[in-house]
Amino acid sequence: MTTATKRMVVSGGSAVAGAVVNVTTGMLTQKWALAWVLCTVVAVAVAAVLTVWLARLDGAAEAVASAPAPAPVRRQELTDLEVEGGSLTQRLPGPGEQVVRRTTVRGDVTQEQTG
Numbered sequence: 001m002t003t004a005t006k007r008m009v010v011s012g013g014s015a016v017a018g019a020v021v022n023v024t025t026g027m028l029t030q031k032w033a034l035a036w037v038l039c040t041v042v043a044v045a046v047a048a049v050l051t052v053w054l055a056r057l058d059g060a061a062e063a064v065a066s067a068p069a070p071a072p073v074r075r076q077e078l079t080d081l082e083v084e085g086g087s088l089t090q091r092l093p094g095p096g097e098q099v100v101r102r103t104t105v106r107g108d109v110t111q112e113q114t115g
Helices: 003-030 034-066
Strands: 074-079 088-092 099-103 109-114
Touching: 003 034, 074 088, 088 099, 099 109
Parallel strands: 074 099, 088 109
Antiparallel strands: none
């Protein structure tokens, strides 16, 4: 379920809970009874929970929207190389990915990465 769908469901639930609170409060003022007091308390608690949930959903959506974009992944790729009688050194400062493909080396292959 997407965040927008969750927000719509919780918003609708909040509206229904508000209507139930209105009815139970009206009945409570007209016919004082323990049952109506309990119904009002439960309805107010449900409305409060739904309102807090909706606020948290909005806060989570804002946090995702304001999060900085991830840095692009650095990548070094060596492909289709032939090294005769020497060595191959690949250096990458910082985070990233180093790849060697379809390469023939008659010597040493060294991959270094710092950071």
